[in-house]
Amino acid sequence: MAAHDARAIARAFAPRHPLGNRWDYCYVLSKLRSDPLYPGVLEALRGSQAPLLDMGCGLGLLAHALRHDGQRQPYRGVDNDAAKIRRADGVAHRAGLAASRFEVMDLATTLPEHRGSVAILDVLQYLPAEAQSALLRRAAAMLDGDGRLVLRMALADDSRRGRISRIGDRAANWIGWMQFRPRHYPDAASLRTLLEQAGLRVSLAPLYGNTPFNNWLLVAHRA
Numbered sequence: 456m457a458a459h460d461a462r463a464i465a466r467a468f469a470p471r472h473p474l475g476n477r478w479d480y481c482y483v484l485s486k487l488r489s490d491p492l493y494p495g496v497l498e499a500l501r502g503s504q505a506p507l508l509d510m511g512c513g514l515g516l517l518a519h520a521l522r523h524d525g526q527r528q529p530y531r532g533v534d535n536d537a538a539k540i541r542r543a544d545g546v547a548h549r550a551g552l553a554a555s556r557f558e559v560m561d562l563a564t565t566l567p568e569h570r571g572s573v574a575i576l577d578v579l580q581y582l583p584a585e586a587q588s589a590l591l592r593r594a595a596a597m598l599d600g601d602g603r604l605v606l607r608m609a610l611a612d613d614s615r616r617g618r619i620s621r622i623g624d625r626a627a628n629w630i631g632w633m634q635f636r637p638r639h640y641p642d643a644a645s646l647r648t649l650l651e652q653a654g655l656r657v658s659l660a661p662l663y664g665n666t667p668f669n670n671w672l673l674v675a676h677r678a
């Protein structure tokens with residue numbers, strides 16, 4: 456992401472008081488500078504006007520990245536971390552993000568209604584295997600018009616990157632950034648089979664850039 460976009464997005468997360476907590480600001484700036492996630496997702500969604508459901512949206516960074524990229528589709532983010540949703544909603548409001556809303560939702564027990572595009576970014580591993588399959592089948596059925604399903608996830612394998620991803624997720628839980636520990640890492644073949652059986656055409660490519668993690672981007676649309 457361009458340095459000026461990264462700085463502008465991060466500034467929206469800066470505390471209003473000079474002595475306020477700068478954690479979100481620093482996290483957002485370093486994430487946007489180091490992780491190729493958002494450029495990859497923006498590219499995958501570009502050209503579609505379909506409303507976007509962002510499952511496990513965290514601080515709602517994708518909504519900011521979309522608007523900075525000139526993408527105007529309606530955005531709805533859901534996450535089970537009520538504190539993050541509160542901050543996401545407050546920052547989006549202050550930044551004047553158009554057509555963006557946020558809700559607390561536990562995707563392990565609730566699957567939302569939606570038609571359009573779906574993003575699930577760095578979230579799957581926090582759900583048990585059966586809940587992942589149910590979520591993905593439901594997400595596939597949500598695709599409408601030129602809607603796209605965009606997933607980013609660490610894949611299960613025995614590579615060094617795979618091990619570093621698992622350690623990184625456990626550390627994020629240990630320092631309190633993630634409320635929950637990872638439950639299950641999906642593998643490429645099972646993901647592809649499930650989505651193709653649901654009638655989607657799937658493309659899968661590495662998306663780790665200069666990071667040490669085993670992150671892949673999957674983009675799917677109706678065949």
Ligand SMILES: C[S@@+](CC[C@H](N)C(=O)[O-])C[C@H]1O[C@@H](n2cnc3c(N)ncnc32)[C@H](O)[C@@H]1O
Nearest residue numbers: 511512513534535536561562563576577578581
């Ligand atoms: C690594 S963060 C990714 C956040 C965001 N998708 C992004 O890419 O910036 C994983 C997110 O998944 C959320 N999450 C984990 N388990 C969840 C569940 N059962 N239901 C909803 N959200 C969940 C976490 O609260 C966290 O915000």
